[in-house]
Amino acid sequence: MPISTHAEHDHQKCVNHALTIAEHLCLKRGVQLTLIRHQVLALIWENHKAVKAYELLERLKPLKNAAKPATVYRALDFLIAQGLIHRIESLNAFIGCRCSEHQHEQLLLICKYCHEVEERTATNVMLALSDELKQASFVAHSKAIEIHGICRTCATPPKA
Amino acid sequence: MPISTHAEHDHQKCVNHALTIAEHLCLKRGVQLTLIRHQVLALIWENHKAVKAYELLERLKPLKNAAKPATVYRALDFLIAQGLIHRIESLNAFIGCRCSEHQHEQLLLICKYCHEVEERTATNVMLALSDELKQASFVAHSKAIEIHGICRTCATPPKA
DNA sequence: GCGCTGATGTTGTTTTATAAGATGATGAGG
DNA sequence: CCTCATCATCTTATAAAACAACATCAGCGC
Ligand SMILES: [Zn+2]
Ligand SMILES: [Zn+2]
Ligand SMILES: [Zn+2]
Ligand SMILES: [Zn+2]
Numbered sequence: 554m555p556i557s558t559h560a561e562h563d564h565q566k567c568v569n570h571a572l573t574i575a576e577h578l579c580l581k582r583g584v585q586l587t588l589i590r591h592q593v594l595a596l597i598w599e600n601h602k603a604v605k606a607y608e609l610l611e612r613l614k615p616l617k618n619a620a621k622p623a624t625v626y627r628a629l630d631f632l633i634a635q636g637l638i639h640r641i642e643s644l645n646a647f648i649g650c651r652c653s654e655h656q657h658e659q660l661l662l663i664c665k666y667c668h669e670v671e672e673r674t675a676t677n678v679m680l681a682l683s684d685e686l687k688q689a690s691f692v693a694h695s696k697a698i699e700i701h702g703i704c705r706t707c708a709t710p711p712k713a
Numbered sequence: 714m715p716i717s718t719h720a721e722h723d724h725q726k727c728v729n730h731a732l733t734i735a736e737h738l739c740l741k742r743g744v745q746l747t748l749i750r751h752q753v754l755a756l757i758w759e760n761h762k763a764v765k766a767y768e769l770l771e772r773l774k775p776l777k778n779a780a781k782p783a784t785v786y787r788a789l790d791f792l793i794a795q796g797l798i799h800r801i802e803s804l805n806a807f808i809g810c811r812c813s814e815h816q817h818e819q820l821l822l823i824c825k826y827c828h829e830v831e832e833r834t835a836t837n838v839m840l841a842l843s844d845e846l847k848q849a850s851f852v853a854h855s856k857a858i859e860i861h862g863i864c865r866t867c868a869t870p871p872k873a
Numbered sequence: 874g875c876g877c878t879g880a881t882g883t884t885g886t887t888t889t890a891t892a893a894g895a896t897g898a899t900g901a902g903g
Numbered sequence: 904c905c906t907c908a909t910c911a912t913c914t915t916a917t918a919a920a921a922c923a924a925c926a927t928c929a930g931c932g933c
Binding site: 675691698 | 802820822825835837838845850852858865868
């Protein structure tokens with residue numbers, strides 16, 4: 554079972570971008586990105602892997618001594634409501650959203666080896682889906698499209 | 714909030730069909746559709762609504778005095794492995810599969826009012842998805858496509 | 874009978890998530 | 904300054920969902 558991480562990249566940029574967008578968005582919307590919420594968001598963005606609520610709780614405790622399940626779940630609820638993170642239904646886990654600045658529907662590709670999650674807009678899939686829903690006369694309110702498998706990086710044998 | 718049921722139909726036919734297919738399939742595969750497993754499958758097929766594990770447990774108890782969580786979860790594991798039911802990740806619930814006789818990928822339309830679940834093959838969506846996965850160099854092992862919203866029946870005001 | 878296998882029984886625990894009521898901070902209106 | 908409303912948080916329990924581990928049993932081939 555290969556263990557791998559996605560191609561090296563300047564992850565600090567990912568983090569800074571995500572947090573900056575979040576701050577701007579919350580300011581614009583007049584909602585409070587409080588310290589706790591900011592901390593939880595930052596923890597989620599520590600990497601590109603799906604993270605569980607109780608895992609976040611453990612990581613939050615050093616920063617926030619009194620942290621309890623409700624602390625984390627409330628922050629998660631807020632972040633989801635603001636579209637800053639996505640919940641991965643099939644894992645009971647969470648992942649930072651890479652495109653929270655514009656409303657979108659997404660497809661999540663979840664690697665069973667490295668647990669990294671790739672978010673894709675997949676316009677063609679969404680178009681086909683809209684069509685299908687129309688045929689079914691079904692009015693969609695939310696869509697969970699979660700694909701489990703092996704990502705590019707984990708499929709590629711390490712360079713010889 | 715409208716409460717509605719899907720168009721009346723001879724549901725006994727649905728049940729008989731599902732159970733007959735299940736029996737044949739298990740026979741063919743040399744696996745045992747034991748009493749408990751049969752009972753759980755029948756309970757799932759009582760209607761077309763998503764059903765939760767502990768709800769099944771309650772319904773199983775009158776038939777099977779000693780039923781415990783493990784009893785139900787083991788039966789569910791078996792039924793899923795045989796493709797006789799689907800797990801709905803976003804609800805922690807289960808639904809009978811309408812087309813277990815042939816391998817398939819499906820889309821689940823879940824009505825937030827009546828909780829009925831419609832399973833669709835949606836070839837076009839799956840084609841677009843395959844294409845997208847190819848582009849992403851992602852090898853899929855399993856796909857969960859779950860759409861929540863309002864079904865045809867619940868959207869249609871009762872006949873005047 | 875014996876031993877293998879798959880299924881079930883039994884007990885307890887872990888993981889995930891929420892309920893409900895108290896407390897605290899902030900800001901608007903009087 | 905005081906009061907009230909609002910939103911966020913704290914705190915304590917509990918609910919809901921799932922699984923682990925080990926004992927037992929039933930069927931079957933030999
Ligand atoms: Zn990054
Ligand atoms: Zn997103
Ligand atoms: Zn199916
Ligand atoms: Zn409906």
